Amino acid sequence: MTTYLAPTKDMNFVLNELAGMKMLARIPGFEDATEDMVEAILVEASKLSSEVLSPLNKIGDEQGSHLVDGKVRVAEGFTDAYQQYIDNGWLGLGQEVELGGQGLPYLLHTAVSEMWNSANLSFALCPLLTVGAIEAIKEHDSDDIKSTFLPPMVSGHWTGTMNLTEAQAGSDLAAVRTRAEPNGDHYLISGQKIFITWSDHEMSENVIHLVLARLPDAPSGIKGISLFVVPKFLINKDGTIGERNDVHAVSLEHKLGVHASPTCVMSFGDKGGAIGYLVGEPHHGMAYMFTMMNHARLGCGLQGVAIAERAYQQAADYARDRIQGNAPGHPERVAIIQHADVRRMLMLMRSLTEAMRSLTYVTAAELDKSLHDDDAEQRASSQNRLELLTPVTKAWCTEVAQEVTTLGVQIHGGMGFIEETGAAQHFRDARIITIYEGTTGIQALDLVGRKILRDGGEAMHSLLAELEIIESKLDKSNRHLNQIAGSMSEGRQMLKQATEWMLEHAVTDPNLSGSVSVNFLMLTGTVLGGWQMARAALVAQQKLDVGDTDTDFYHAKMVFTRFYFEQVMPRAKAYFDAVTAGVETVMELPAEQL
């Protein structure tokens, strides 16, 4: 397996030129995010990811994690790596200084998290969930709970989990049955959760579970679910770790990928009830959990970027080494990177990855602005944009990662199917990311139902107006920019027409949203990926025009962008046609005939 090298140059470009890191650094509280600081952090994170986490990726895949005498044993090297990770304060990078964090923008946390995820997706899941749990506790819990749980979680000494899924309650969380009985100043939780990531291990001193459960008087359905903080070890009055709580991992799943990340069946209350503390108000648990879920959804989109980057690096290295056949202009047998079709695959992998990175970082910057901008209007408009972009980032990036990791296997030929090269691991590891945190189908329903139909398309129309402005800025006298503008304009119009079509037709047929929404989401992702690539082209051309010294980087950026508009943007038309074909054939046959 190729060692991962963080693409710091492209990350810096996206952070500064597209996602507005310098603007964020002007927000009070983010003053430390200077250009030098950002650069230094990326360099340090790239060292940990390449030197420590990347070499453990294959070991983790081969060894997996195991339940031994009721305790989860992680793969060799993971505990040491985690210790290095928290010793250097990486977990609290984007958390408030008062909680022991470094007070830097979530955008920067996103860039370094991309590195952890590229280097070792299984490892990175643990901090991803911890940060999500921190956000939920921070936003909705009492001061008492916050002061007890947040500092050790921000430092990484305690990790966090998300306990939603039960055997009968997957996408449909209204079916959650886990119970919570009031008992003095706390609750006793009993029930079983399945598929819970990193919910038992000994890399940290404690594991803090965020658990969805029902109170005895709860109404049925989604409005009767409450959220509880349930620690693995109880906390003594002086803040030290106390007795073991009544919550245990009872088995681990055997999985297609992310082998090193333990996926546990968790039993609560085998000995009378696990002690838990109610978060916020009773019956509002789903709303609170959405803080964690939205956070994790952005994290999953980023996993798509990260695994795509890793698969690309692996494939490009292999293509440079593998000698096979002849190519025009080469008298000797060539490395396969000389074959036009292999080039096409590498260009596709790289241009898709760059588009995903830009869209994900831009979404992360909206999160920062929605929380911290000193202008209330900006906060509100960033919140709207964030809500619109979250399902697109989650589902489009994770779906595209399937394509990119498949291409990674294809470039290896037969060796891609053999485990030793590592290409197969990226393909297997990527497969879960379109499923957890809400499947692609669920994200698409969220996009269409909550983000388009509910506001009559307002948030989408305001975004489309920005795309039009970018098009108008592309210099039509430049042949390449003119082509990009033409392709961009076609994609934008497809998205605009599809939005209008959805608004007109979705009310008349109850199955319409469900049958066309994934294609609508893929259309949206493709066009918005193009929006970011067009912005990148604008900057790159300006740099080339003024004679910037980094000609190779900006020229390559232009070529990847042109490729995206030539070979990816035309997909918008196919998605558009599939959306506007409507529901008829999808629902025509009776279920028995499928």
Ligand SMILES: Cc1cc2nc3c(=O)[nH]c(=O)nc-3n(C[C@H](O)[C@H](O)[C@H](O)COP(=O)(O)OP(=O)(O)OC[C@H]3O[C@@H](n4cnc5c(N)ncnc54)[C@H](O)[C@@H]3O)c2cc1C
């Ligand atoms: C490795 C791994 C790690 C996980 N980690 C966690 C974790 O840490 N915490 C946690 O709580 N859960 C976790 N999960 C669970 C995960 O979130 C669920 O698997 C996921 O939400 C899908 O639920 P399900 O498996 O029950 O599938 P189902 O809900 O049964 O879905 C099956 C199919 O039906 C479709 N479908 C279902 N309902 C609808 C609908 N209303 N409209 C349209 N299509 C629909 C889905 O899109 C999917 O294609 C994990 C799962 C795995 C495999």
